[in-house]
Amino acid sequence: MCAGFSPAQAAGGKLVVGFSQIGSESGWRAAETKTAKAEAEKRGIELKISDAQQKQENQIKAVRSFVAQGVDAIFIAPVVATGWDAVLKEAKEAKIPVILLDRQIETKDNSLYLTAVTSDTVHEGRVAGEWLAKKTGGKCPVVELQGTVGSSPAINRKKGFDEVVAKNPGMKIIRTQSGDFTRAKGKEVMESFIKAENGGKGICAVYAHNDDMAVGAIQAIKEAGLKPGTDILVVSIDAVPDIFKAMAEGEANATVELTPNMAGPAYDALIEMKKSGKVPPKWIQTESALFTPDTAKAEYERRKDAY
Ligand code: AHR
Secondary structure: OOOOOOHHHHOOOOOEEEEEEOOOOOHHHHHHHHHHHHHHHHOOOEEEEEEOOOOHHHHHHHHHHHHHHOOOEEEEOOOOOOOOHHHHHHHHHOOOOEEEEOOOOOOOOHHHOOEEEEEOHHHHHHHHHHHHHHHHOOOEEEEEEEOOOOOHHHHHHHHHHHHHHHHOOOEEEEEEEEOOOOHHHHHHHHHHHHHHOHHHOOOOEEEEOOHHHHHHHHHHHHHOOOOEOOOEEEEEEEOOHHHHHHHHOOOOOEEEEOOOOOHHHHHHHHHHHHHHOOOOOOEEEEOOOEEOHHHHHHHHHHHOOOO
């Protein structure tokens, strides 16, 4: 697919990448955008970012516009997993490689994208679940804040966590609802869970598919007169500075890291393919490490300016 240099590059021009970003629903998302810009600059790449404001239709329009502009590659962070085939076929026909960032898509035709730079999001759910099972001796009524409906991390983070629940008869998801990966929705949904569960007394832990929803939930727990991190355990995914701050203050218990540097490996794969023709693997997997309060203060200091 599309090895070699475009006419603009052969004439000494820059590699041009169009990036259809989902929006800015979370601190992690903002960090991913910031990192994509910084990593592009390091490599002398011209990056054109289009903000889809959480709508797939805007992403499809952006991809079409990048195709019309004749960019060298298109990056997409797909808001939902389905519905991409038609527009990706257009990019393929125009011989423009597409790289998926941080989320996967469902397609029967894997040739529609070059590679996906993502974590194993099922594994992230498992890591969060296993931490909670160990912490509670496998006995815990859990409320779950899901990510955006139809998005690959929401589907997979649920799947991984559910696997652990299935192995621990004393663990049960008593309520589950989408908080759309946002802090405001996370708080709102947590408030309704607390109300429905006897002022929160029936809840052992909240599992949030991202840190922003966890931070919203922490606020809701405090406003209900309970202690987050003690009365209700808080486990989530991303490892953004705000959750480390909450952990250092005793208000959150564990997070699973998702690196915001998805674009760096994608640029490298693209440059390598353009230089030598080497096709990257279909999946470039990023790490998913678990973090707990013991390192929270240091992690907060280390990350606070990078995000
Ligand atoms: O796709 C990655 C997820 O999207 C992150 O966990 C979340 O914070 C973001 O909005």
